[in-house]
Amino acid sequence: MIVGGCDLGSTTGKAAIMIDDKIYCGDIIPATTKPALTATMAMDSALKKAGLKSIDEIEYIIGTGYGRQKVPFASEDISEISCHGKGAYWALQSVRTIIDIGGQDCKAIAISDKGVVTQFEMNERCAAGTGRFFQVMAKVLTCGLEGIGSVSNISDNPVSISNQCSVFAESEVITLINDEKSIPDIITGINQSVAKRVVSLVRRVGIHDDVTLTGGCSKNLGLKKALENLLGTTIKPLPVDPQSIGAIGAAVFAKEKLLAKRAKELEVSSKE
Amino acid sequence: MESIKSSDVFKKFSGIATSLKNSEIENWKKQGGKVIGYFCPVIPEEVFIAGGILPFRMRGTGSTTTDSADVYLKPVNCGFPRHTFNQALIGEYDFLDGLVVNTCCDTIMRLAVDWEHAGIKTPFIYSLDNAHAGGEAMVGHFRNQLQKMKDAVEKYFNVEITEQKLQDAIKLCNETKLLQQKLYELRKLPNPPITGSETVAVMVAGSSMPKEQYNKDLKTLLDELGNVNTDKKYSARLMIIGCGHDDTLLCDIIEELGAVVVTDQTCFGSRVMIKTISEEGDDPLMSIAGYLVLDVPYCPKTIGTHPERKQFTMGLAKDYKVDGAVGQCFISCDPWAAELYLLKSEFQEAGIPFIWFEREYIPDLIGQLKTRVEAFIETINN
Ligand code: SF4
Numbered sequence: 001m002i003v004g005g006c007d008l009g010s011t012t013g014k015a016a017i018m019i020d021d022k023i024y025c026g027d028i029i030p031a032t033t034k035p036a037l038t039a040t041m042a043m044d045s046a047l048k049k050a051g052l053k054s055i056d057e058i059e060y061i062i063g064t065g066y067g068r069q070k071v072p073f074a075s076e077d078i079s080e081i082s083c084h085g086k087g088a089y090w091a092l093q094s095v096r097t098i099i100d101i102g103g104q105d106c107k108a109i110a111i112s113d114k115g116v117v118t119q120f121e122m123n124e125r126c127a128a129g130t131g132r133f134f135q136v137m138a139k140v141l142t143c144g145l146e147g148i149g150s151v152s153n154i155s156d157n158p159v160s161i162s163n164q165c166s167v168f169a170e171s172e173v174i175t176l177i178n179d180e181k182s183i184p185d186i187i188t189g190i191n192q193s194v195a196k197r198v199v200s201l202v203r204r205v206g207i208h209d210d211v212t213l214t215g216g217c218s219k220n221l222g223l224k225k226a227l228e229n230l231l232g233t234t235i236k237p238l239p240v241d242p243q244s245i246g247a248i249g250a251a252v253f254a255k256e257k258l259l260a261k262r263a264k265e266l267e268v269s270s271k272e
Numbered sequence: 273m274e275s276i277k278s279s280d281v282f283k284k285f286s287g288i289a290t291s292l293k294n295s296e297i298e299n300w301k302k303q304g305g306k307v308i309g310y311f312c313p314v315i316p317e318e319v320f321i322a323g324g325i326l327p328f329r330m331r332g333t334g335s336t337t338t339d340s341a342d343v344y345l346k347p348v349n350c351g352f353p354r355h356t357f358n359q360a361l362i363g364e365y366d367f368l369d370g371l372v373v374n375t376c377c378d379t380i381m382r383l384a385v386d387w388e389h390a391g392i393k394t395p396f397i398y399s400l401d402n403a404h405a406g407g408e409a410m411v412g413h414f415r416n417q418l419q420k421m422k423d424a425v426e427k428y429f430n431v432e433i434t435e436q437k438l439q440d441a442i443k444l445c446n447e448t449k450l451l452q453q454k455l456y457e458l459r460k461l462p463n464p465p466i467t468g469s470e471t472v473a474v475m476v477a478g479s480s481m482p483k484e485q486y487n488k489d490l491k492t493l494l495d496e497l498g499n500v501n502t503d504k505k506y507s508a509r510l511m512i513i514g515c516g517h518d519d520t521l522l523c524d525i526i527e528e529l530g531a532v533v534v535t536d537q538t539c540f541g542s543r544v545m546i547k548t549i550s551e552e553g554d555d556p557l558m559s560i561a562g563y564l565v566l567d568v569p570y571c572p573k574t575i576g577t578h579p580e581r582k583q584f585t586m587g588l589a590k591d592y593k594v595d596g597a598v599g600q601c602f603i604s605c606d607p608w609a610a611e612l613y614l615l616k617s618e619f620q621e622a623g624i625p626f627i628w629f630e631r632e633y634i635p636d637l638i639g640q641l642k643t644r645v646e647a648f649i650e651t652i653n654n
């Protein structure tokens with residue numbers, strides 16, 4: 001059985017293909033101005049990784065993410081919240097709390113021991129606590145996103161960033177640079193400020209072990225460390241790319257849907 | 273009939289609900305009639321109707337910006353009064369002869385001052401002090417406040433509001449409430465003939481046109497609803513909870529996803545029609561005060577009344593067999609944010625899925641709202 005999932009996020013496109021129970025994730029594709037094109041590029045990359053020649057070989061595809069309705073080859077779409085729950089559970093069955101920090105939003109998702117989403121919270125409207133916040137900061141610090149996420153930048157003497165609004169925080173950081181504060185101190189301060197914001201969201205759904213981190217920002221090790229300190233627990237790594245979890249969850253859903261469809265068809269034909 | 277959307281009466285209601293000016297008001301004004309805008313269902317329209325004046329429930333429908341209002345109000349004030357005030361500043365409320373505000377939240381309370389300060393030419397402006405707490409003891413106080421408002425209306429508009437006229441107005445508005453109750457009853461059916469979006473249009477129109485005509489039209493609509501095809505299956509029955517819910521945005525999102533809104537606890541919905549005012553007794557103002565203080569579910573800003581409101585809301589959830597509840601409040605609205613925060617855990621304790629979020633009055637991030645609602649419905653169906 002070959003199924004697929006495509007997660008069209010606000011800043012990147014991801015696709016995953018499942019052949020029997022094995023997952024093949026494509027490269028993370030930066031979003032283009034045409035959602036359908038981003039989806040196709042992401043799926044082409046996954047096809048290559050899975051060693052498939054054409055998308056026609058995939059029997060069922062689910063679209064997810066901010067642009068889920070724009071995935072041209074999807075049979076149906078499911079919200080990214082459900083897909084992140086499904087994908088994380090598929091990757092690690094002990095997961096109960098998922099923190100997904102994407103380019104434009106941040107979500108805390110609680111799942112049951114059966115992998116079903118029971119509760120979720122999402123950041124309200126602004127960029128605080130999302131990838132966008134890091135992008136703005138990386139630009140001011142001219143260090144790139146990798147710089148902000150790097151472990152070598154973790155300091156014992158972080159500055160405190162009080163503004164949650166990315167625009168105001170940007171001027172706060174400029175002031176800190178002019179005050180000649182060290183870059184690791186500033187970066188650690190930025191990660192802690194985002195972590196605080198994210199943790200208050202997680203508290204609303206409850207912190208239940210195991211906790212895992214998904215989405216683009218899961219690759220930021222400084223943020224991960226700051227989150228662990230505030231949550232008082234370790235964040236469990238996933239055995240697959242955490243940025244592709246939405247696409248993986250969509251593929252798992254596609255498999256379930258296809259199985260249900262086949263069972264129904266079988267029922268109808270046996271009645272006939 | 274496939275859906276009530278094709279009915280002419282429904283189209284009329286929908287047109288009235290999605291604009292501020294309408295032909296009913298135009299005709300009323302042409303015949304020399306006066307119109308008073310009022311901000312909240314705790315301000316009794318019966319008093320204005322008894323004075324021969326048309327009450328119009330204030331809203332910011334059609335607004336696209338708060339540029340003009342922001343000169344006077346701050347972002348800390350929620351979008352509902354800001355957009356409504358903006359509409360007045362650009363002349364959309366020129367048809368008003370009077371405005372009544374109440375001790376709702378601070379913004380609404382202060383709006384009377386801003387209205388005058390900004391030079392909006394609404395000749396009569398009045399602030400009604402409504403009950404801040406619940407219970408019998410407040411009824412007499414509120415009755416006296418209503419007396420003062422009645423006296424002010426009589427004096428300014430040079431009309432006499434007799435007890436008989438008040439009784440007649442109570443009867444007329446009770447008829448509206450009873451018809452609206454019938455409409456809500458239909459929503460208890462397994463496949464309701466009217467959606468949540470459609471209901472919002474019907475309810476909003478009810479406070480935007482003369483009652484006699486509205487009642488006539490609503491009777492026709494109820495007859496027509498008997499012919500609506502009810503084969504449609506919905507993926508979930510939801511209720512909505514929140515403040516001045518005068519647009520169909522949330523219902524549209526929910527219903528486009530295949531679920532249906534079957535009831536609500538909102539100030540344009542169930543809170544205006546759940547009970548009727550007593551037609552007995554010789555003091556109609558006392559009857560109105562008794563109804564607004566004791567019968568209508570307390571407004572979230574009334575001190576210490578959450579337990580009663582919880583009971584009312586849970587009762588609706590049970591009666592309408594809802595699978596989940598969606599709360600919405602406008603950004604910066606503390607009364608409703610606090611209310612929804614409490615209701616969330618209470619619904620969850622009762623095993624009813626609950627979600628709530630803040631939104632702008634004229635919304636910007638619709639994509640994010642859709643994602644949340646979609647995930648919520650998926651959670652219910654799991
Ligand atoms: S919440 Fe509703 S009842 Fe309470 S003051 Fe506001 S509009 Fe009136």
Ligand code: SF4
Binds near residue numbers: 350351602606607
């Ligand atoms: S929505 Fe809330 S803040 Fe806004 S006017 Fe109503 S009660 Fe006041």
